[in-house]
């Protein structure tokens with residue numbers, strides 16, 4: 593699906609775009625059923641090749657390597673609702689950045705947020721790192737990481753929605769209140785951060801944002817849980833964030849296009865004797 597001019601304009605201006613109904617009701621249902629099959633899982637436990645993980649700061653539960661959880665999850669790797677957009681913003685097609693494909697997923701997980709849970713402020717102008725780079729130069733986007741956050745439940749007021757500071761992907765300064773709201777401090781959230789806005793979503797919507805934008809979430813105060821899936825895409829020469837590796841079974845059943853995004857790898861060149 594071609595990237596439209598308005599999306600390009602808004603992504604550049606604000607650092608994110610919201611794609612309504614990116615997933616069909618049937619897709620959302622299948623993904624939720626897949627997660628129901630995995631749960632309950634405690635941090636540190638495995639379900640096949642899916643690993644339950646948490647940062648331990650009341651931030652909720654991550655089901656890492658969620659693309660291992662079956663066909664509905666594999667479809668997300670190159671989903672037509674966002675893959676062209678992501679390729680456009682990460683860039684690299686047909687350039688020296690192209691390494692047997694133009695994309696690589698360095699982390700993918702389902703995230704479950706319960707009442708009282710949130711994630712604090714991170715990214716933005718501080719600390720400056722390659723993964724958080726936002727760059728447009730010479731007619732091309734070259735973003736270090738573009739995230740696709742898919743809502744599997746409706747996310748409205750009180751539901752612990754994603755919060756962003758629009759435009760902060762171009763900021764050169766630390767938010768003056770960063771220390772007070774930053775991620776990895778116990779119980780932190782983005783509630784009350786000057787300049788931050790909640791993104792309300794319906795189940796099936798996808799938020800596409802450059803990881804360099806200052807973001808985090810509101811604290812969930814409503815009963816029930818918020819479910820999202822997050823895929824992080826970067827250039828094909830990147831590496832796995834946490835050190836997980838795709839299973840042989842997954843690689844064997846993926847289409848070539850999907851395998852190239854999960855594990856971009858050129859044929860190995862070795863001397864004949866090796």
Ligand SMILES: O=C(O)CCC(=O)C(=O)O
Nearest residue numbers: 711753754807808809822
């Ligand atoms: O959970 C959220 O809504 C925010 C996600 C987030 O902080 C991230 O993807 O880095």
